Amino acid sequence: MPPSIDGDASPHSPPTLTAGPDRVGTSREAVSAAEIAATQRRNDRITxxxxxxxxxxxxLSRCIFETNELRDYQKRALVRCIDPMYNDSKLLLVTRTGSGKSHIMRTLGVAMNGIVVIFIPLLSLSADQMVKMKEAKQILGSVxxxxxxxxxxxDGGESLQKIVNRMSQLQEETTSTMFLFLSPQFLCKKSSKPLLDALVVAYERKVLRVVGIDEAHLFVLHSNFRLEIRMLKDLFFKKVFDEKNPKSHPIFLAMTATMPSNFAVMDVFQSRLVNEYATVR
Structure with a gap:
């Protein structure tokens, strides 16, 4: 299952190991001291x-979105998303409304470049969020x-086709970022087939960099909320999280402010979210 970060919890520092007082002893103790020193050096590199x-x-946050310093939990979440040490770049982020989840997605997107797909089940993207996205500075690449x-x-699909055409122009080394916000039902529509095909091609060309889910609890705890949510597994997720090619998987970031307080239910929530949508067995 993916690691989870509680945005309201106190920050966790990178792991460190404190050695005991110096002493002279047996060769086993000398080896242990060497191991401790090596571990400390490794932890220093991690830090x-x-x-x-x-x-x-x-x-990136300061230059493109003119923000102040990132919060501690935002730093930890962003690092976990791109660090290969952490569970195949899959992260479930749980924090209260208004604490800055959206900015994590924005900053992650402009760091990775390419195409960033964000599913919004309730069409809950606020006008304020869209304004912040569209005010992104273009100094390091188009956003x-x-x-x-x-x-x-x-318009007969003309507007969507323009976006699809733009997606096809992006190359693996692009410095441009395309944020695509959409509801599950939009991608399931017959008229969205060109978009679905373009996303799969973008994945194959290593241009699809991030797949995000807002209000992630709806994908699991209310699986009957919309038929289209469940349809996404076959239409989209199985194709871009193919286990035959795990190294090319996009980053998977699921976000929610609604989380079961029971830890047993929380474990089921996390495992179902990843197993049903971002893992193909």
């Missing part, structure tokens, strides 16, 4: 890498934001 990665994220459910429905 250095963590801090360097955080600095990169804060630079586009499209709310696909708001595309005109009377």
């Amino acid at each position: 250095h890498n963590f801090n360097a990665t955080v600095q990169m994220f804060e630079y 586009e934001t499209h709310h696909l459910d708001e595309l005109p429905t009377n």
Whole structure:
């Protein structure tokens, strides 16, 4: 199951190991001391890498979105998303409404570049969020934001086709970022077949970088909430999280402010979310 981060919890520092007082002893003790020293050096490297990665994220956040310093839980979440040590880049993020989940997705997207798909089951993307996305500075590469459910429905699919064409232009080394917000039902529509095909091709070309889910509890705890939510497993998730090619998987970030207080239920929530949507067995 994916690691989870509680945004309201106190920050966890990178792991460290404190050695005991120096002493002279047997060869076994000498080996142990050497192992402790090696572990300390390794942990120092982890701490250095963590801090360097955080600095990169804060630079992007400041330059592109003109924000202040990232919160501690935002730093930890962002590092976990891109660090291969952590569970195949899958993360369930649980924190209260208004604590900055959306900014994690924004910052992660511009760090990875390419295509960032974000499912919004309740069409709950606020006007304020869209304004922040569209005000992104273009100094490090273009940043586009499209709310696909708001595309005109009377233009014969022309607006959607323009986005699909733009997706096909992105190369693996791109510095551009395309944020695509959409509801599950949008991708399930027959008229969205060109988009679905383009996303699969983008995955094959290693341009689909992040798949995000907002209000993630709806995908698991209310599986009958919409038929389309369950349809996404076969239509989309099985294709872009193919176990035959795990190294090319996009980052999977699920976010919610609603989480069961019972830890046993929480474990089921996490395992079902990943097993049903981001793991193909």
